[in-house]
Amino acid sequence: MNYSELQLHLSPDFTDILTAELGELGFESFVETDEGLNAYIIEPDFDEKAIQELIAKYASQTAIAYQVNSLEKRNWNAEWERNYEPIEVVDKVRVRASFHELDARFRYDIVINPKMSFGTGHHETTAMMLEQQLGLDFAGTTVLDVGSGTGILAILAAKMGAKKVLAFDIEEWAVENAWENVELNDCPQITVFQxxxxxxxxNDLYDIVLANINRNVLLVDIPNYTKLLNEKGYLLVSGFYEHDAPDIQQKATEAGLTFVRDMINKEWTSLLFQK
Structure with a gap:
């Protein structure tokens, strides 16, 4: 199936905002460029009128130009390979593609071939989730990864000692990609399903639930995540802006969770709660 590539020419100050907005419109993957942002969506789901309305929404704040290209899936693989560079998280985690060499200086080496999935570690929300995970003890734990994308969070949990990790995503291609990355990282304790x-x-309870997903889903499903947590278990979330954090925190408190700590990066936020 072909994808539509939306090329946005805009100020770097608005890249994160447009990434979030396009995510709400169904765009699946994003690549920051020197000119702005490229975003990718399955062609049948592309709605140019919605794009024009989105641009008009920000027209008074910044200049935005765009063009649309039809892109076959194999071309996307070449696109991310050209742009994908390893990332490092607090000198302990290095996320790389399979065509990058291993760097033995890092305790946790994660190989991610993202294909069409979101979650290479480059976005602030994913990087914060990884950093927050480093502050938790995963040894012998059971973990649930919600909206797993590439499987990156599940893989770090497994490498940190989790005995059982269940990951899921609504998209078939994301599940296929996650399975590929699980195998690349030799993590047999991870199960992925659509x-x-x-x-x-x-009836299955978890010690840690990871959810890097948008605010609307979190506001609906935080009570469900809480029910799946063992007592003293942790819920770690991200995928929303700093101004949305009070609403997320209130929903978590209402569900019976206690706030532990937050992390903020370029107006994006990650919150940790305990049951």
Whole structure:
């Protein structure tokens, strides 16, 4: 299936905002460029009128120009390979593609071939989730990774000692990509399936739930995540802006969770709670 590539020419100050807005419109993957931002969506889901309305929304704040290209999936693989550079998280985690060499200085080496999935570690929300994970003890734990994308968070949990990790995503291509990355990282304790939180067995409880997903989903599903947590278990979330954090925190408090700490990076936020 072909993808539509949306090339946006805009100020770097608005890259993160447009990434979030386009995510709400169904765009699946993003590449920052010297000119601004490239975003990718399955061609049948592309709505140019919605793009024009989005640009008009920010027209008074910044100049935005765009063009649309039809892009076959194999071309996207070449695109991310040209732009994908390893990232480092607090000198402990290095996220790289399979065509990069291993750097033995890092305790956790994660190989991610992202294909069409979101979650290479380059976005602030993913990087914060990885950094927050480093502050938790995963040894012998059971972990649930919600909206797993590439599987990057599940893979770090496994490398940090989790005994069982269940990851899921609603998109078939994301699940296929996650399985590929799980195998690349030799993490047999990870299981990945296609579905939603409603497909998780309510009788299975977890020590840690990871959810890097948008605010609207979090506001609906935080009570469901809480029900799946063991007592003293942790819920770690991201995928929203700093101004949305009070709403997320309130929903978590109402669900019976206690706020532990936050992390902020370029107006994006990550929150950690304990049951």
């Amino acid at each position: 579905g939603t939180i409603d497909d998780v067995d309510p």
